[in-house]
Structures are given as C-alpha cells and as structure tokens.
Amino acid sequence: MEMFNYYLKLSFRNLIRNRLFFILMISTLAVGVGVFLANIAIIKSMSSDPIPYKSDRIFNVSLNIWSLDNPDAELIEVMRYNDAMHILKNDIATHTMVHYQSKVYTRDINAKSLTRHQAIVRATTQGFFPLTDAPFAFGGVWQQDYAKQIVIGDTFNQQVFGGGNSVGKTLEIGGKPFEIVGVLKPWNLKPVFYNAAFDQAFNSTDDIYAPIETAMDNEWAIDLRNMSTDRIHSVSDNRGKNGFFLQAFVQLDTLEQKQLMQQYLDNYSQHRKAQGEYLRANDNRLLDVNEWLTHQKVVDERMLAFALASSLFLAVCIFNASSLLLARYHSARFETGLRRAVGARMKDVFYQGVVESMLIGSCCAVLTLLFGWLFLQISMTLFPALKQTSDIDITLILMGIGIALVTSFISMLYPLIRSCRTSLSTTLK
Amino acid sequence: MLNMKNISRIYRSDTIQTHALRDFNLQVNAGEFVAVTGPSGSGKSTFLNVAGLLDSFDQGAYELDGVNIQGLNDDELSRLRNEKIGFIFQNYNLIPDFNLFDNIDMPLRYRGFNAAERKRRITNALEQVGLASRANYLPSQLSGGQQQRVAIARALAGEPKILLADEPTGNLDSLMARQVMELLHTLNTEGSTIIMVTHDPDQARAVGRNVQVIDGQITDHSVYAPTHDNASIAVKV
Amino acid sequence: MNIKALFKALRLRKFATTLLILQLSLTIGLMVNTVILTASTIEKLNKPLGFDVEQLITVDLMPTSGAYRDTDYYQSITQQDIAKISAIDGVISAAHYNQLPIQRGGWNGNMQAADFPEDAVLPVELRYVPQFYSSKIGLENLGVEIIEGRTLTDADDITKDFYTLQDRGKIEQNIIITQSLAKAIFPNRPALGELTNNGRVVGIARDFTISPTRKGIDKTFGLFGNFMYSQADYQQHYVVRVEPGKLAQVQAQLSDTILSVQAERDIIRVQSMAERLKNFYSQDAGLASLFGMLSLLMIVVTVVSSFAHAHFHVTQQRKFIGIRRALGARKKDIMLYVFSENWLLNLGASIVGIATMIGLNIALSQVITIEKPTALLYALAVFVVFVSGSLATWLPAYKTTKISPVIATKTL
Structure with a gap:
C-alpha cells in the first residue's frame, strides 16, 4: 500500500x-x-430486454395465412379478425392478447374547454394486462368485450385530468362517452415489444387501452392490409372479412403449452388450407420476445x-x-x-x-x-x-x-x- | 567481496564480434579501494556494467559478496543491486525534479523500509556528505561537486557492500574533484569497499590498489600499497 | 535524399511507425466512406423528382370531433377549406389528397389488367401500387403533365357513388396512371382506354417520383382518381400550389385559414414540399453528419499523432541532426528530411488505406446501403491526410533549423 x-x-x-x-x-x-x-x-x-423475467415465455404468433405473395415470402405479422378470435378462444396459453393501434381525439366530458387531446389507442383484450404486467395504479380492466369502458395511461391521465384517481370519470371520443375503469402507473417499456412491428418500438406506452370490439364498433381507425377480392366498407366491417390488422401475443409458461400451441396453429392453417386458401412454404411461427425484437430489427x-x-x-x-x-x-x-x-x-x-x-x-x-x-x-x-x-x-x-x-x-x-x-x-x- | 573469473563479454552486430571483456579476472576484498584505469575502448565501462549487474556476461564466473551471479533472474539481480551495490556516476544521474531527499529516498523505497527508517538513513547519508541542511533543494540548485556528493549519499544510504564509481570526478573542476575524492577516501577508511573507474593517473595512484584494463583484459596489477598477493588470489579462485 | 536512411530510421521505430500508418489508413478509409454517404444523401435531396417541389406546400390534418363521421359534413368542410385556401393571395391552386408523394407505406393496392389471367403470378412491383385520390386538378396541382389522353373531369368524381351505393364493387372509375405503370400493366399494348381492376385508364401522366425508397421501376408507379376520401379517423392532406416567392407568406397563413373554417381539427403539419423531402431523408443526413463528425475528429487525432511522431523523431535525432549540420547540410535539407519521413508514412498509409477503405465499405454494406468507393474519392482522402500530416509536421521540422551544429562537438 x-x-x-x-x-x-x-x-x-x-x-x-x-x-x-x-x-x-x-x-x-x-x-x-x-x-x-x-x-x-x-x-x-x-x-435491451423489455420484460426480462418472462421474455422467454411471451411469444408473438405469426400465422401462415396470407396467400397473396409468392409462396416463399416471409410470414406477415398481422392476422384477420377471425384468426385472432380463434387464437383468443383456445385455452392453451396462460394469457392471450390480440391488439391493434389506433388514434383518437378526446376530451374530459365535463371539461369546460372544448380542446381535444390526441390519444394513441391500444385496442386489445383483457389478457393484455396480465401478459405485459401493465401496472395498475387505480381500478382494473374492463369486464365485458363490448363494454364502453377504457383504461388510461399515466401520462395521458396527467395531461387530461392532472393525475390522481380518475376511475369513474368519462371521456368523450367522437361524440360518445367512455367510462374510465382503470388508470396505469407510469409505465416504461423499452422497447415496446408488442408494438415493434411498425417501427414504433421506441414510442412510449399507450394513452388509452380499450376493448377491441368497442374500438371496432366505434370505427377507430386501423392500418389494414387486405386481399383484393374482398370489399371492406368500414372498420367494424372487418369481422369475418379478409382484412389483416391484428397482432397476437401469448404467454406460454411450459414447454408443453408451447408444443400444444404450435400444434394448434399448424392444425389451424391446415384447416384454412382445406377450405381453399393458399399457404406459403413457411411454418407458423412462435417467437419469444427477444427473438421477435431481433426479427423486427429494432436496433x-x-x-x-x-x-x-x-x-x-x-x-x-x-x-x-x-x-x-x-x-x-x-x-x-x-x-x-x-x-x-x-x-x-x-x-x-x-x-x-x-x-x-x-x-x-x-x-x-x-x-x-x-x-x-x-x-x-x-x-x-x-x-x-x-x-x-x-x-x-x-x-x-x-x-x-x-x-x-x-x-x-x-x-x-x-x-x-x-x-x-x-x-x-x-x-x- | 567481488570475485570475477574468466569473464567474457562479447558484443555482436550483424558481421562483427567485439570482445569487450576477455578472460577477465579480478578479485576485490572487503575494505579495498581499487582504481580501474585504461584507455578508451579498453573495456573498463563494460567491466563496471558487468560488475554493477547492469549488463550480463557470456562466459566465466562472477561472485559478489558470496553470491554466485550465474543464473540469477532479473528480480534477484535487482535485489542484489539494491542491497549490495552503491552507484556513483560520472554525470551524477540525479532526477532533476526530485529534491535531494526524494532522490536519496528512491532506492530505499524498493528495499521496503518503513518511513522512519528511510528518513533516518537519508538524514545520515546527507550528514555524511555534508548536505544535511539542503534536503529540500533541487539538484539544479547545487554545484556539480555538491550534486556528486548527493549521488554518493544516495549510494551510501542503502549501506551497500561495495561502491562502484564511474569517473566520479570526470565532470568536476579540480577543487570540487578533490573534495569528492577526499570524501571517497574517508568512506574507504571507515570501511567501505570502493571500485572506481578513472582515467586520471594521479587519482589512481592515490588509492590503495590500481588495476589497468587494456583490450578487455587486466594486464597490470600495480599494487601501490601492498595489501594482497595477487598470485594467491589466482590460486584461491 | 537518402531513402535508405529514412527506411532505417522508421524501422528502428517499428511500433510507432506501424501505429501511425494504421491510423492514417483508417482515417483514409473512414473519410472515403463518409464522403460516399454524404454525397449520396445530397444526391437524393437534389435529384429532380419530376414535379414542382419548390412551389408546393403540404398540410397534414385530422378532424378531432365526432361530427366529421358524417361524410357530408366532412366533405362540405373540405370544400370550404379548399375554396378559402385558393383565395389566399399568392395561391395558384389547392387540392385535397388521400396521401402525398414522397412517403413510406401508404395507401397501396395491386394493379392488373381486367383480363389478367387468374392463375398467373402478378409481378411483385404491381402488388403495392400507390393509389391517389384527389380532385380533378390533383395532378395539375402538383405540376405533373398529362402526356396522353385527357385530364379528369367532374364527371369522373366517384365520391357520391362511393358513399351512397350499397355495393361499391359496381363502381367503375376513370383513372390516370403514370407512364411507367402503364407500361408495366400493359406491356404489349397501349394502355389508354383499357380497363384495370381499379378502373379505366383515361389518361397517362408523365413519370414523377412517388416512392423514393423503392429500388426498382415502381418508384414512379401511381394511380390517380377523382374522389374525396372523407374518413374521420385518417389523416387528410392538402397540397397548395403557390406563386414563386410567396411560399413563406402563404405557409404562415394556412393553419389559421383552415381553422377559421372549422376549429375542431388537429393541424399536424404545415411544411413545404422541399422541407418534407428534407425530413424524409433526415435519418440519412443524420448518419452522414455523424460520420462527418467522426472523420473530422479522426483528422484531428491524426494531426496530433503526426505532430508527435515528427516531434519525437526530431528530439531523438537532435545530436545526429547537429552532426549533419556540422558536416554541411543546409537547414532546408534537414527540413526536407523530416518532411520526407512524413510523406513516406503517408505513402505507406495510402497503400494500406485501400484495404481499410474497401474493408470498411464492405462491412458497412452489411448493415446499410452504401455505394462503392471510387478512385477519385480515394485520391481526395489521401490528399487531405497528406496535407494535414504535412501541416502537423511543419512545427517539428521548423524546430530542426534551430538545432545548432555545435551540438556535434559536445559529449552529452
């Protein structure tokens, strides 16, 4: 020394x-x-890994269902309403969520000012919250698929209501009232893995979370890919049509669950094939969070x-x-x-x-x-x-x-x- | 104390081999003051380097204070230099931006002495050379003779078995040179063993024993003060 | 000049010399690739797009009130907007668009001849053809010329049918398509008058750049129809054509003009088409700037190194330089000696630089699109490194002239 x-x-x-x-x-x-x-x-x-303690148990579901391109093209990340509903309704995964992103203009229905705030909407399902572990500060998730109830993020809560417990308050969106049933704590997710597919992996988490059926019924806009054979007249007209706009994530805690899910997906696309759809050469794909982020080239x-x-x-x-x-x-x-x-x-x-x-x-x-x-x-x-x-x-x-x-x-x-x-x-x- | 037998030191360049030392034999006993003289290029610098463990040799045997040098690694050589040898260089080799205290302190640090012990030795050494009051001076504030005395103090502080001096007065005027030589003589009478390389015949004559190096070999043992029988050394080795 | 002596001096300092050569060559490599990136960004920005970029202002806006879900209301507001904008001093014309040229993604669809065989495979570039819906002056407003057939007329407007007819599949619209698209859909016959899956071709427009990021001929593909798309949840776009010199003046008034018609709108962006183009390439420009910054820093570091190298050399060789001087070398001989060492290093670096330049280019091409280096760029980089190296060497070289020949006679 x-x-x-x-x-x-x-x-x-x-x-x-x-x-x-x-x-x-x-x-x-x-x-x-x-x-x-x-x-x-x-x-x-x-x-970085946005959700390290369970990133190996959350999987993106990409289905072999889009047939327009040449057979060896990459799978696309979005699926139709009906595909998503099938995945949602099977009981294999611990949690399942499907979602699409939209944008609305909204205001506190009781506010004196008529100014509307722009809000990014995550139209999704109840499974979203336990799957992503979105932290609730107040309240909880909506209980019905068609409920006119929403959950809001912390930043948005600050912006519109000045923070605090806003459960029970009402937002006006497109002239209609929506009840707030939950408010999230400040939530930082980097990258926002569920939103990685559209170059938005580094946006902040969303302003409003709403039931998918409600969002569609109210015609909240979607980014759509469709096959030319179908005419889709509105957002709500997507049920049962060939419009591709929903992404799905599942939480599979055991290897057995994963095998079962893979089996289910394979059966599903075989079933679609039997009904006359063309399939690509690729397999249905389950990528865990980190594989998914790499696949999306977020870096x-x-x-x-x-x-x-x-x-x-x-x-x-x-x-x-x-x-x-x-x-x-x-x-x-x-x-x-x-x-x-x-x-x-x-x-x-x-x-x-x-x-x-x-x-x-x-x-x-x-x-x-x-x-x-x-x-x-x-x-x-x-x-x-x-x-x-x-x-x-x-x-x-x-x-x-x-x-x-x-x-x-x-x-x-x-x-x-x-x-x-x-x-x-x-x-x- | 110092015993060299058949030492050879060869410098090789691409085409030429130079024998700087050839079958070099020398024994120095404790308490001796030996002057080594010789013309330039005779090998006296090489001798000093080898003797001071700064340079290696190619053949022969070298024993310093009972330790056989052959086969020692660099760490062991460093240790020996630190404990047994005190160097005095022609150009003093003081570190210009260390004060006298720190200059003398440097080798003691490597010995692992504690602060009190180092301080005691430094003070003693400075007293011995008559510069005790100037411990905080920088070398540049001293005359050449004083600087050389500091260098001597540095050598003494380690209480070495042998002092190796390389033209210690080469850069000094005659007055200062005399003072330095007097100091060395005093040290010798107090018991230090000294080997001094010099080209000044007067200086050489003034010391106990005179050795001449020519062409890498000792050619003459002119013993002015009869202290030892050289023939017996050869037999002993 | 003794080149052999120079080489020998450099060989004595292998390590330092190797480092400096590596450094210089890396600098050359990075500089060349930086210039390539910068040049290609500038080229993208300056390439003629085939429409009147300089005269156009774009507005992106979105309704914020539910009232706009009533299509009739929405359309009447749009019409009032356009009328009011057109009345601004300096405005030549204005029109609404469902999307704008110079964009990624967008409203695209497949295009094929009506008689395209069902089992044939449609070429990939025809699967995502941008579909533009505007008023009858949509193309003219952009400054795009119709080279065959006619422009769209009021009779071609399908808005009413679209929002009233139950079966939209029955609507057969009249469309104008770009030249290159016409050739791609109908390779063997004139397109004019032919029917496609998206309507009948009544006019052909001169090609202009619509999708700059596309690599192939589909850069200029586009279809134009007369249709006022009024969906409250999607962005709407206006393009305003302005007299030369009045751009800024008009641009400043647009927001207020639109909001004065009806305030419940979010004016997302008002920018000139030129700004839009610049923003479109801002990421490329950003990368080029980063590389530029790095190149500059690298040159600075190289200057430091060249300086240190020469300085070190001169300090080390002080005595020998003195001896040379004593033996009759002039000051400029010595300076030349120091400089030529630097030049020799540069020569070495420029040879190694070829490898680093190509290596870096290949490595970069693995992650981004980058063009190949050219001999001219290489020469330019070598020149810059050469000049900055020489400048850095000047001070140490000049210092040698201060070395006195007397030093030769001193022993130390």
Missing part, C-alpha cells in the same frame, strides 16, 4: 510536470471512448453502421495514445534506467506504470463521461427518433469508466513493456 501511494505520488507529479502532453493524450483517448460510449448507450438501450441499422465507425475511431485513439506514450517513456528512460540501477525490479517499474495508467484512466474516465454525454446529445439532435432510446443509467456510467480504464491500460501496455526492457547499461552513460 505504501508503494502504491508512492507510485501514485510519482504519477501525479509526472502528469502535472508534463501536463500539456497528458492533456492532449488523455483528451484524444477520452473523445474516442466517449463517442464509442454514446454509441453503446444507444445500441444497448435499443437491444437501428444506422447505429450499427456508426458502431463500426466509432470502434475504428476508438482504435485510432488508442493507437494515438499508445504512440504518444511510447515517445513519453522513451524520454523518461533515463529515470527508469536509474531506478533499475538502484535496484527496482522489472515488476516494480511495471507496477509503477500500471498505477500511472490507472491514474490516466481515471482522468480519462471523467472526460469520457463528459464527452459521452455530449456525443449523445449530438446524436439525438441528428436523430430525433433516438430521444426515447438513449437513457444514461448507472451500468452505462460504470461501463464508461471501465472502458476508459481498460483502454488506458491497453494504450500503456506496449510502451510500458518497452520501458521495462530498456537495456540498463546504455541509458545511464
């Missing part, structure tokens, strides 16, 4: 004596690590491209630091030689170097966090879409410090080895 303090003192002295040199060296290294860290921050939060490809570039940049910064340090050790080899002459072992010289590199690493870490934050802000200015994804947490800060220490050490390693190996008899002459 005493030796450590001695080395630390020497390193401090060294840094202060050559401050211009070390400022240059440390800041280039910190810029490199900072850019890298900002990039990691984005990719890390994009590729922005541009960020991956930039990751490539920023790791090259990091390499360049390490190279730069390393060659600067080599020069530095070269000019300090007299002192090293002297130390060796008076009895310092190679180990001692190396240890001293390690202490110095840790000190450099710590300075670098501080700057890294600063630059990292700065580059994160720059990235968000250039990609406004990233605002939702890039949060700085303690793991990230620790990672930044770790990377800074490690890169400092790497940069220092070769110069240090060289300096340890300096031939003794020449340096002191």
Whole structure:
C-alpha cells in the first residue's frame, strides 16, 4: 500500500510536470471512448430486454395465412379478425392478447374547454394486462368485450385530468362517452415489444387501452392490409372479412403449452388450407420476445453502421495514445534506467506504470463521461427518433469508466513493456 | 567481496564480434579501494556494467559478496543491486525534479523500509556528505561537486557492500574533484569497499590498489600499497 | 535524399511507425466512406423528382370531433377549406389528397389488367401500387403533365357513388396512371382506354417520383382518381400550389385559414414540399453528419499523432541532426528530411488505406446501403491526410533549423 501511494505520488507529479502532453493524450483517448460510449448507450438501450423475467415465455404468433405473395415470402405479422378470435378462444396459453393501434381525439366530458387531446389507442383484450404486467395504479380492466369502458395511461391521465384517481370519470371520443375503469402507473417499456412491428418500438406506452370490439364498433381507425377480392366498407366491417390488422401475443409458461400451441396453429392453417386458401412454404411461427425484437430489427441499422465507425475511431485513439506514450517513456528512460540501477525490479517499474495508467484512466474516465454525454446529445439532435432510446443509467456510467480504464491500460501496455526492457547499461552513460 | 573469473563479454552486430571483456579476472576484498584505469575502448565501462549487474556476461564466473551471479533472474539481480551495490556516476544521474531527499529516498523505497527508517538513513547519508541542511533543494540548485556528493549519499544510504564509481570526478573542476575524492577516501577508511573507474593517473595512484584494463583484459596489477598477493588470489579462485 | 536512411530510421521505430500508418489508413478509409454517404444523401435531396417541389406546400390534418363521421359534413368542410385556401393571395391552386408523394407505406393496392389471367403470378412491383385520390386538378396541382389522353373531369368524381351505393364493387372509375405503370400493366399494348381492376385508364401522366425508397421501376408507379376520401379517423392532406416567392407568406397563413373554417381539427403539419423531402431523408443526413463528425475528429487525432511522431523523431535525432549540420547540410535539407519521413508514412498509409477503405465499405454494406468507393474519392482522402500530416509536421521540422551544429562537438 505504501508503494502504491508512492507510485501514485510519482504519477501525479509526472502528469502535472508534463501536463500539456497528458492533456492532449488523455483528451484524444477520452473523445474516442466517449463517442464509442454514446454509441453503446444507444445500441444497448435499443437491444435491451423489455420484460426480462418472462421474455422467454411471451411469444408473438405469426400465422401462415396470407396467400397473396409468392409462396416463399416471409410470414406477415398481422392476422384477420377471425384468426385472432380463434387464437383468443383456445385455452392453451396462460394469457392471450390480440391488439391493434389506433388514434383518437378526446376530451374530459365535463371539461369546460372544448380542446381535444390526441390519444394513441391500444385496442386489445383483457389478457393484455396480465401478459405485459401493465401496472395498475387505480381500478382494473374492463369486464365485458363490448363494454364502453377504457383504461388510461399515466401520462395521458396527467395531461387530461392532472393525475390522481380518475376511475369513474368519462371521456368523450367522437361524440360518445367512455367510462374510465382503470388508470396505469407510469409505465416504461423499452422497447415496446408488442408494438415493434411498425417501427414504433421506441414510442412510449399507450394513452388509452380499450376493448377491441368497442374500438371496432366505434370505427377507430386501423392500418389494414387486405386481399383484393374482398370489399371492406368500414372498420367494424372487418369481422369475418379478409382484412389483416391484428397482432397476437401469448404467454406460454411450459414447454408443453408451447408444443400444444404450435400444434394448434399448424392444425389451424391446415384447416384454412382445406377450405381453399393458399399457404406459403413457411411454418407458423412462435417467437419469444427477444427473438421477435431481433426479427423486427429494432436496433437501428444506422447505429450499427456508426458502431463500426466509432470502434475504428476508438482504435485510432488508442493507437494515438499508445504512440504518444511510447515517445513519453522513451524520454523518461533515463529515470527508469536509474531506478533499475538502484535496484527496482522489472515488476516494480511495471507496477509503477500500471498505477500511472490507472491514474490516466481515471482522468480519462471523467472526460469520457463528459464527452459521452455530449456525443449523445449530438446524436439525438441528428436523430430525433433516438430521444426515447438513449437513457444514461448507472451500468452505462460504470461501463464508461471501465472502458476508459481498460483502454488506458491497453494504450500503456506496449510502451510500458518497452520501458521495462530498456537495456540498463546504455541509458545511464 | 567481488570475485570475477574468466569473464567474457562479447558484443555482436550483424558481421562483427567485439570482445569487450576477455578472460577477465579480478578479485576485490572487503575494505579495498581499487582504481580501474585504461584507455578508451579498453573495456573498463563494460567491466563496471558487468560488475554493477547492469549488463550480463557470456562466459566465466562472477561472485559478489558470496553470491554466485550465474543464473540469477532479473528480480534477484535487482535485489542484489539494491542491497549490495552503491552507484556513483560520472554525470551524477540525479532526477532533476526530485529534491535531494526524494532522490536519496528512491532506492530505499524498493528495499521496503518503513518511513522512519528511510528518513533516518537519508538524514545520515546527507550528514555524511555534508548536505544535511539542503534536503529540500533541487539538484539544479547545487554545484556539480555538491550534486556528486548527493549521488554518493544516495549510494551510501542503502549501506551497500561495495561502491562502484564511474569517473566520479570526470565532470568536476579540480577543487570540487578533490573534495569528492577526499570524501571517497574517508568512506574507504571507515570501511567501505570502493571500485572506481578513472582515467586520471594521479587519482589512481592515490588509492590503495590500481588495476589497468587494456583490450578487455587486466594486464597490470600495480599494487601501490601492498595489501594482497595477487598470485594467491589466482590460486584461491 | 537518402531513402535508405529514412527506411532505417522508421524501422528502428517499428511500433510507432506501424501505429501511425494504421491510423492514417483508417482515417483514409473512414473519410472515403463518409464522403460516399454524404454525397449520396445530397444526391437524393437534389435529384429532380419530376414535379414542382419548390412551389408546393403540404398540410397534414385530422378532424378531432365526432361530427366529421358524417361524410357530408366532412366533405362540405373540405370544400370550404379548399375554396378559402385558393383565395389566399399568392395561391395558384389547392387540392385535397388521400396521401402525398414522397412517403413510406401508404395507401397501396395491386394493379392488373381486367383480363389478367387468374392463375398467373402478378409481378411483385404491381402488388403495392400507390393509389391517389384527389380532385380533378390533383395532378395539375402538383405540376405533373398529362402526356396522353385527357385530364379528369367532374364527371369522373366517384365520391357520391362511393358513399351512397350499397355495393361499391359496381363502381367503375376513370383513372390516370403514370407512364411507367402503364407500361408495366400493359406491356404489349397501349394502355389508354383499357380497363384495370381499379378502373379505366383515361389518361397517362408523365413519370414523377412517388416512392423514393423503392429500388426498382415502381418508384414512379401511381394511380390517380377523382374522389374525396372523407374518413374521420385518417389523416387528410392538402397540397397548395403557390406563386414563386410567396411560399413563406402563404405557409404562415394556412393553419389559421383552415381553422377559421372549422376549429375542431388537429393541424399536424404545415411544411413545404422541399422541407418534407428534407425530413424524409433526415435519418440519412443524420448518419452522414455523424460520420462527418467522426472523420473530422479522426483528422484531428491524426494531426496530433503526426505532430508527435515528427516531434519525437526530431528530439531523438537532435545530436545526429547537429552532426549533419556540422558536416554541411543546409537547414532546408534537414527540413526536407523530416518532411520526407512524413510523406513516406503517408505513402505507406495510402497503400494500406485501400484495404481499410474497401474493408470498411464492405462491412458497412452489411448493415446499410452504401455505394462503392471510387478512385477519385480515394485520391481526395489521401490528399487531405497528406496535407494535414504535412501541416502537423511543419512545427517539428521548423524546430530542426534551430538545432545548432555545435551540438556535434559536445559529449552529452
């Protein structure tokens, strides 16, 4: 410990004596690590697991039912109303939910102001809440499929009612009243796995949750894919028609359940085939949350491209630091030689170097966090879409410090080895 | 104390082999003050490097204070340098931005002494060379002779078995050189073993024993003060 | 100049030299790829789209009140909006659209000749043809020319039929399709007058860019009908054609004009078509900027390294430089010596740079769309690295001229 303090003192002295040199060296290294860290921050939060404790038990259901394209095309993620109802009504899964996204304009029916708020609607089924573990602050879910009852999210509750227990209050949507039966707590889901299919994985969770049948009956808009043979006149006209717009997720807790579900899906599409529908070559697909997010490519490809570039940049910064340090050790080899002459072992010289590199690493870490934050802000200015994804947490800060220490050490390693190996008899002459 | 037998040191470049030391034999006993002289390129620097464990040798045997050097690894050599040898260089080799105290402190750190012990030794050493009042000075604030005395203090602080001095007065004017030489003589009479490389024949003559290196070999044992019989050394080794 | 001596000096510092060469070559590689990304973004933004981008303002809006579920009410408001917008000073014309050109996704459908055999496979590009519904002036308003047949007329308006007839399948509309689409649906005969699954072709419009992200000929596919789509739950779009120079002035008034007709609407966006295009490519531009920033930083780091390398070299060689000077070398000989070392490194880096440039390009092409590097871009990057390296070397090189030849006679 005493030796450590001695080395630390020497390193401090060294840094202060050559401050211009070390400022240059440390800041280039910190810029490199900072850019890298900002990039990691984005990719890390994009590729994080939104529901880690049960992500391997929640599955997206993609059916082999869309026949328009060539037979070997990819499965599509949406299904018809009737398909969804079949999946919903079988008793295999622990929880099942189907959903579509819509948008409405709404206001507190008792408000004096006539201003309407835009609200993103998740038209879904009761299973949504236990499956996603959406946290209720007040009330609970609707009890009937056709009820004019809704659940609202926390942000929306703040916005319209100023927060608090809004259960029992009424919203006006398209001129009709809807009763609030539940209010959620603040709910952060990153990525929003159930909404990953339409490039919306990093939106916030929804404003209003409503029964699917109610949403359809009230003609709340849908994004529809349909086959040309059918004419669909309105949203509610989708029941029994070939309009594809619903996504399904199931929670399967055991392997047996999963096998049963797969079997059920296969039977289902065989049944549709028997009724004259064309099928693709693909199998019905059950992807768990992480497989599903990978399949949906939620990690922005541009960020991956930039990751490539920023790791090259990091390499360049390490190279730069390393060659600067080599020069530095070269000019300090007299002192090293002297130390060796008076009895310092190679180990001692190396240890001293390690202490110095840790000190450099710590300075670098501080700057890294600063630059990292700065580059994160720059990235968000250039990609406004990233605002939702890039949060700085303690793991990230620790990672930044770790990377800074490690890169400092790497940069220092070769110069240090060289300096340890300096031939003794020449340096002191 | 120091016993070298048939030491060879060969420097190889692409095409040429240079025998810096060839069948080099030397025995130095405790309490001796040996002057090593010789023309440039004779191998006296190589001798000092080998003797000081700064450089290795190719053939022969070297025993320092009863320890056989052959086959020791770098750690063991470092330990030996630290404990048994005190270096005094021609250009002092003080660290310019350490004060005197820290300069002398440096080798003691590697010995693992505690702070009190280090302080005691540093103070003693500085007193020995007459610079006790200037512990906080930087080397640049001292004259050349004073700097060399600091270097000597640094060497003494470790209480080495042997002092190796490489042209200790080479960079000093005659007055300062005399002071340094007087200090070395005093140390010798107090019991230190000293080997000094020099090109000054007067200095060489003034010390107990004079050894000349020519072409990598000891060619002359002019013993001015009869302390030992060289023939008996050869038999002993 | 003694090249051999130079090589020897560099060989003595293998590690530092290798690092610097690697660094310089990575910089070249990244710079070339950055320029490729930037150039392709600029190209996308500047490519002529075939319609009057500069003269158009777009409005995206959505009704917020349930009253708009009454189609008649909705349509009368739309008509009033258009009339009021058209009356603004500087406005040439205005029309409503169910969707706008320059978009991803949208209202698409398959297109085929009415007599297309049932068992034949429809080419993939005909499965998602954008369907535009606007007023009779929809194409003219955008600045797209009809090159064959006629424009749409009031008689072609299917709005009333659509919202009153029970069986919409019976409606046979008249449509205008783009040139390339006509050729794709009817490869072997003139399209004019022919019947498709979406109506009868009465006119053919000159091609213009509708779906910029599509890779093939379907970039310019589009169908136009005369129909006022009035579904309260979906966004509606207006395009306003403005006299040159009045764009900003009109753009500022649009929101208020529309809300003055009826306030229960959410005006989601009012932007010029040029802004729309820019936003459409903002992600590409963002990536190019990020790469640009990185390239710049890399050059800075490279300058630092080049400086350090030369500086280190000069410090190390002080004595030898002094000896050279003592032996008669002029100051500029010494400077040239220092510079030529940097140039030699650059030469090495430019050779390795070919590999890093191509390597990075291939690696990037695994994740994003990127064009191949060209010799010109490569030469440009080498030049930039060369110039910045030389600038960085200047100070250390200049310092050598201060080294006195006297140093040669000193022993230390």
